[in-house]
Amino acid sequence: MSRFVNAAIGQLGPIARHETRPQVVQRLSALMHQAHQMGCDLIVYPELALTTFFPRWYIEDPAELDAFYEREMPGPETQALFDLSRQLGIGFYIGYGELAFEEGRTRRYNTSIIVDKRGAIVGKYRKVHLPGHAEHEPWRAFQHLEKRYFEAGKDFPVFHAFGGVFGMAICNDRRWTETYREMGVQGVEMILIGYNTPVHNPPAPEHDDLSLFHNQLVMQAGAYQNGTWVVGVAKAGIEEGVDQIGGSCIVAPSGEIVASCTTKGDELALARCDLDLCNSFKETTFNFDLHRQPEAYSRLVARKGPGLMADGTPVPSPSARTKDPS
Amino acid sequence: MSRFVNAAIGQLGPIARHETRPQVVQRLSALMHQAHQMGCDLIVYPELALTTFFPRWYIEDPAELDAFYEREMPGPETQALFDLSRQLGIGFYIGYGELAFEEGRTRRYNTSIIVDKRGAIVGKYRKVHLPGHAEHEPWRAFQHLEKRYFEAGKDFPVFHAFGGVFGMAICNDRRWTETYREMGVQGVEMILIGYNTPVHNPPAPEHDDLSLFHNQLVMQAGAYQNGTWVVGVAKAGIEEGVDQIGGSCIVAPSGEIVASCTTKGDELALARCDLDLCNSFKETTFNFDLHRQPEAYSRLVARKGPGLMADGTPVPSPSARTKDPS
Numbered sequence: 001m002s003r004f005v006n007a008a009i010g011q012l013g014p015i016a017r018h019e020t021r022p023q024v025v026q027r028l029s030a031l032m033h034q035a036h037q038m039g040c041d042l043i044v045y046p047e048l049a050l051t052t053f054f055p056r057w058y059i060e061d062p063a064e065l066d067a068f069y070e071r072e073m074p075g076p077e078t079q080a081l082f083d084l085s086r087q088l089g090i091g092f093y094i095g096y097g098e099l100a101f102e103e104g105r106t107r108r109y110n111t112s113i114i115v116d117k118r119g120a121i122v123g124k125y126r127k128v129h130l131p132g133h134a135e136h137e138p139w140r141a142f143q144h145l146e147k148r149y150f151e152a153g154k155d156f157p158v159f160h161a162f163g164g165v166f167g168m169a170i171c172n173d174r175r176w177t178e179t180y181r182e183m184g185v186q187g188v189e190m191i192l193i194g195y196n197t198p199v200h201n202p203p204a205p206e207h208d209d210l211s212l213f214h215n216q217l218v219m220q221a222g223a224y225q226n227g228t229w230v231v232g233v234a235k236a237g238i239e240e241g242v243d244q245i246g247g248s249c250i251v252a253p254s255g256e257i258v259a260s261c262t263t264k265g266d267e268l269a270l271a272r273c274d275l276d277l278c279n280s281f282k283e284t285t286f287n288f289d290l291h292r293q294p295e296a297y298s299r300l301v302a303r304k305g306p307g308l309m310a311d312g313t314p315v316p317s318p319s320a321r322t323k324d325p326s
Numbered sequence: 327m328s329r330f331v332n333a334a335i336g337q338l339g340p341i342a343r344h345e346t347r348p349q350v351v352q353r354l355s356a357l358m359h360q361a362h363q364m365g366c367d368l369i370v371y372p373e374l375a376l377t378t379f380f381p382r383w384y385i386e387d388p389a390e391l392d393a394f395y396e397r398e399m400p401g402p403e404t405q406a407l408f409d410l411s412r413q414l415g416i417g418f419y420i421g422y423g424e425l426a427f428e429e430g431r432t433r434r435y436n437t438s439i440i441v442d443k444r445g446a447i448v449g450k451y452r453k454v455h456l457p458g459h460a461e462h463e464p465w466r467a468f469q470h471l472e473k474r475y476f477e478a479g480k481d482f483p484v485f486h487a488f489g490g491v492f493g494m495a496i497c498n499d500r501r502w503t504e505t506y507r508e509m510g511v512q513g514v515e516m517i518l519i520g521y522n523t524p525v526h527n528p529p530a531p532e533h534d535d536l537s538l539f540h541n542q543l544v545m546q547a548g549a550y551q552n553g554t555w556v557v558g559v560a561k562a563g564i565e566e567g568v569d570q571i572g573g574s575c576i577v578a579p580s581g582e583i584v585a586s587c588t589t590k591g592d593e594l595a596l597a598r599c600d601l602d603l604c605n606s607f608k609e610t611t612f613n614f615d616l617h618r619q620p621e622a623y624s625r626l627v628a629r630k631g632p633g634l635m636a637d638g639t640p641v642p643s644p645s646a647r648t649k650d651p652s
Contacts (some may be wrong), residue, residue: 257538
């Protein structure tokens with residue numbers, strides 16, 4: 001028994017600030033055509049794939065900020081991508097800034113969706129792990145104001161799509177084991193992840209040389225430890241003066257990388273992914289019902305540490321310095 | 327500011343069934359002498375380091391089984407190792423089968439301890455994630471009866487030792503992200519892990535070629551994602567006919583491997599480990615107080631999955647086949 005999903009990475013090079021939605025949709029459409037020509041069922045685009053990565057700027061004018069978000073999906077400028085999806089019979093994942101009116105006020109999320117082969121949205125996810133900071137910090141070479149511009153999502157839903165169980169994550173989410181595990185216990189078979197990751201992390205420049213290594217490490221471990229496929233897709237290259245890593249790849253449930261990009265521009269890479277390979281891990285080493293020990297995991301959901309270590313002394317806490325992840 | 331711990335891997339080759347505790351203690355002592363000569367503060371030995379890996383056999387005679395456990399630690403046959411520790415001024419981690427009398431009955435655990443430079447036990451850990459199976463399964467090339475021979479531990483304590491915060495895990499624990507995170511939220515700076523891992527996993531022989539890769543992957547990810555040192559130590563080589571992986575290594579908080587063994591016999595490897603390197607990760611990308619979202623992690627502690635996926639359909643569950651991890 002095998003259930004194949006032919007998955008494409010739709011890596012993007014930089015999107016300049018002046019590029020319009022229709023221009024970007026044209027680039028996305030070109031990649032979708034390529035993926036279709038190569039027999040793909042699905043193409044995965046990056047986080048915030050319709051605009052430049054605007055959290056790098058401290059933006060005071062609300063109208064200027066709002067221009068980076070989508071009020072509806074599809075909207076007038078993105079409908080063409082959904083139409084092409086339906087026409088070609090190919091699904092996609094895409095990330096975008098979401099402006100929602102909920103419970104009486106405007107809310108902003110860093111959002112992604114899964115669209116099926118009929119051009120219909122079958123799942124939506126709002127980024128849970130927002131990196132960066134909430135206040136303007138002029139000492140940085142560039143800002144990372146996700147904690148200012150977005151509210152955090154509260155859940156990791158999974159969805160039936162493409163004949164399997166699909167989940168989503170966005171950028172910084174991929175560094176957190178909880179992201180994969182939340183979907184893992186729901187039987188996820190393929191996790192789609194878009195990201196924008198600067199090479200340079202202003203609070204920890206000593207990690208810069210390891211950016212690509214860390215990118216691969218967390219996705220490989222997340223795949224293996226949950227017996228799931230992972231598709232990670234970058235917006236790469238020098239965007240508005242900030243160098244972003246590429247390293248887009250597809251990881252098998254074994255943790256092996258089976259496809260990857262090599263440029264930092266618009267690039268397609270793909271793999272023929274057998275969702276049933278997940279079973280080999282989910283039924284053996286990572287049979288959660290047999291082997292997980294949730295009663296030993298209570299600290300994972302405590303808002304803060306338990307206060308005292310085994311010998312009765314206080315748990316050391318990291319300094320309160322505001323430093324952020326990339 | 328730097329806090330260095332010079333840590334040694336005390337990898338063991340096979341221990342035959344007929345080898346006695348004093349013979350094994352002699353091998354452990356030889357490695358401890360080497361570590362001391364190289365200026366080490368601490369040497370890490372494998373899981374169940376005093377005997378052969380007995381869960382590979384279905385043992386019906388209680389007396390025969392009990393002979394593989396320690397009734398006290400130190401005991402008459404292990405006291406020499408503690409004496410040498412105090413004499414040389416070098417601490418150690420060691421794993422052993424523990425026979426305890428608690429709450430009115432005999433209990434068996436797969437246990438490890440940390441001993442300080444004065445030869446005193448400063449911490450004890452009982453393996454939480456017991457792999458394998460509880461009943462005799464003659465179809466296997468060899469058994470893995472940890473679920474029969476041990477009760478599961480219930481906690482991941484950390485301890486002040488060697489000027490830092492230390493934790494322990496044992497073998498299969500290292501494949502589970504919860505192991506590292508439970509200690510990570512307690513500020514752990516170095517996790518010591520002994521293991522016995524057969525190359526061949528009878529229920530999933532298709533993973534055999536990846537045994538060493540998976541061993542490194544989980545420890546590298548666990549280190550990076552919690553900003554902690556990890557020292558992983560094998561009992562390696564062909565023991566009573568079963569080939570066990572080596573791959574002992576020391577992983578920095580960056581996820582980089584900084585020391586490793588290359589044989590499958592008794593072997594020393596070491597690294598000068600700066601515990602303060604942890605801060606660079608604990609205060610930035612993995613500042614848990616700033617960036618973790620425990621309210622989104624409720625499924626991690628649910629005994630079973632939530633039952634329904636986002637679209638209201640039942641969560642697929644892995645088949646009930648009894649298959650086990652290595």
